[in-house]
Amino acid sequence: MQPLDGISVLVTRPMDQNESLARAIEDQGGVAIRTPMIVIAGLADDSAARKAVASLKKTDIVIFVSKNAAEFGLELIAREGVSLKGKAVFAVGLGTAGQLGRLGIDDVQAPTSEFSSEGLLRLEGLGEQQVKGKRIVIFRGVGGREHLAKTLERRGADVVYCECYERRKPDVAIAAELKKNAVKMPDIGLATSMEALDNLVEKIEEEGVDQLFDMQMLVVGSRVAQEVESLGFTHRPMVVENPSDESILRRLVKWAEDEA
Numbered sequence: 618m619q620p621l622d623g624i625s626v627l628v629t630r631p632m633d634q635n636e637s638l639a640r641a642i643e644d645q646g647g648v649a650i651r652t653p654m655i656v657i658a659g660l661a662d663d664s665a666a667r668k669a670v671a672s673l674k675k676t677d678i679v680i681f682v683s684k685n686a687a688e689f690g691l692e693l694i695a696r697e698g699v700s701l702k703g704k705a706v707f708a709v710g711l712g713t714a715g716q717l718g719r720l721g722i723d724d725v726q727a728p729t730s731e732f733s734s735e736g737l738l739r740l741e742g743l744g745e746q747q748v749k750g751k752r753i754v755i756f757r758g759v760g761g762r763e764h765l766a767k768t769l770e771r772r773g774a775d776v777v778y779c780e781c782y783e784r785r786k787p788d789v790a791i792a793a794e795l796k797k798n799a800v801k802m803p804d805i806g807l808a809t810s811m812e813a814l815d816n817l818v819e820k821i822e823e824e825g826v827d828q829l830f831d832m833q834m835l836v837v838g839s840r841v842a843q844e845v846e847s848l849g850f851t852h853r854p855m856v857v858e859n860p861s862d863e864s865i866l867r868r869l870v871k872w873a874e875d876e877a
Contacts, residue, residue, distance in 0.1 A: 619646030620870040625798065627806040627832070629654040629813050632787070634684070638807075638862045645870065650798050654808075654816040656785045657685050660759070663693065669754055669779035670697045673704070677751040678774075680707045680737070682765070683758070687716040689782040690756035709737055712861050732859060733838060734765040749773030759783040786816055792824050802828050805869065809837040809860050811844055818848050835868060 625648040628639045632653040639649035660666060670693055673679065679701060681687045687708070694701065706725045708714040710732030714725040728736035737743060752775045755766060759780045766776045795801065806829065808814040814836070821829050834845050834854040845854040855872060857864050 621645040621647030621873055624648070624805070624869070624873050625650060625800045625803045626869065627652055627791075627803040627829070629807050629817055630809055631655040631657045631685070631784070631813075633657055638865060641862050641866050642869065645866065647869070648798055648800060650794050650800060650803055652789050652791050652794050652817075652820075653787050654789075654813040654820070655810070656787050657758075657782055658785060659689060659782055660780075663781070666693055666779050666781045667697060669777055670694055670699055672752075672777055673699045673701070673754060675752060676704060676754045676777075678705045678707065678743075678748065678753040680709075680753060680755045680765070681713050681717060682709045682734070682755060682761070684713050684716040685758060685782055686756040687713055687720060687722075690779060691717070691720045691722070693779075693781050705742060707737060707740065707743065709733065710860070712859075730858060733840075734762060734768075737765060738768050743769065743772075745772040751775070753777070754779050756781055784812060786819075789820075790824065791820050791829070792826055795826070803832050805855075805872065806832045806834050807836075807865065808834060808841055808845070811841055814841055814844055814848070833872070835865065835872075837865075 626642050627650045628635055629652055635651055635653045639651050642649040681690060706722055708717055708725050708727040711727055714727040717725050726740060726742050748769055750773060753769055754777050756779045769776050830849050831851050833852045834850055836842050836845055836854045837857055837860045842854045842856045855868060857868050
């Protein structure tokens with residue numbers, strides 16, 4: 618018998634990140650229902666991003682806020698023939714730092730817990746004395762929270778965004794995926810971001826699969842947990858702070874053990 622035998626999980630990560638976690642769940646005996654709630658794509662017009670990359674020559678600090686920011690950002694940097702040599706590089710978490718390492722950027726500072734803008738801002742290297750008068754480029758997707766940039770600006774930094782990819786709503790039918798997996802009600806639904814959660818709720822309401830509001834949610838971060846409770850889900854969500862496959866899988870296995 619395997620730890621997740623008989624457990625079905627609605628896996629809502631972006632399409633390019635969904636498969637590794639889905640396979641890990643299946644390797645532990647679970648049923649992974651692949652319903653990515655975000656599609657990650659490059660920009661049709663990247664002229665603003667290229668301008669931000671060109672400014673790296675006069676930049677002191679570079680921040681990557683996600684794995685996608687690392688992947689798309691470094692691709693753009695390489696294409697523009699710019700180097701990060703001599704820049705202080707920061708990542709929002711260990712997953713993003715690992716992605717940067719795999720892509721050749723090894724000297725990266727990242728929080729060891731609280732993988733968020735708040736966690737980043739607690740790092741000594743982004744304190745007021747370290748950033749005052751410095752130029753910072755933040756690599757991210759189009760849109761998103763302003764808290765990081767605004768706080769760094771209050772600390773005296775000159776902050777520029779490099780928005781190097783965009784997130785789109787997926788063309789996926791939850792009801793069809795449930796039917797394909799012979800599942801009426803998933804045991805657990807996953808939401809790793811506010812945007813994924815909002816898109817999930819919108820799809821539930823569009824398709825009339827309101828029973829999904831009764832599934833146990835597993836979310837990343839306290840902000841997403843608070844949103845779950847306000848959107849009509851009937852169970853208090855389980856929370857992990859680390860969005861890695863390993864962290865999510867450990868929490869799933871613990872939940873299955875507790876429910877047994």
